[in-house]
Amino acid sequence: MLESRTAANVDAMSSKQPEPSQPAPSNEATERAHRAYWRANLRLMAGLLAIWFFVSFGCGILWVEPLNSIRMGGFQLGFWFAQQGSIYVFVVLIFVYVWQMNKLDRKFDVDE
Numbered sequence: 001m002l003e004s005r006t007a008a009n010v011d012a013m014s015s016k017q018p019e020p021s022q023p024a025p026s027n028e029a030t031e032r033a034h035r036a037y038w039r040a041n042l043r044l045m046a047g048l049l050a051i052w053f054f055v056s057f058g059c060g061i062l063w064v065e066p067l068n069s070i071r072m073g074g075f076q077l078g079f080w081f082a083q084q085g086s087i088y089v090f091v092v093l094i095f096v097y098v099w100q101m102n103k104l105d106r107k108f109d110v111d112e
Contacts, residue, residue: 037108044100048093056086 064078105111
């Protein structure tokens with residue numbers, strides 16, 4: 001008896017699907033939107049990785065000598081970037097990525 005009620009409830013629930021507010025986009029339009037979303041995502045990642053590379057490799061290794069002439073909190077700036085600065089910038093970039101991806105998700109209507 002319980003099994004027949006459960007099956008009836010499942011059938012009733014599955015038959016009451018909400019009406020879509022807009023017609024489903026064509027496969028071609030969906031594919032174009034997916035490509036545009038992915039392209040924007042890659043552009044964002046490339047920009048943030050370029051900033052991280054500049055800060056960690058550039059400021060921590062390549063331009064360490066000129067930066068060491070500047071003092072920050074009693075430490076040479078080049079040393080600070082090599083030891084801590086690049087990590088701080090990386091953490092900030094994570095938050096920037098989350099913020100920008102949330103905006104991108106809303107723009108392409110794929111947000112949660």
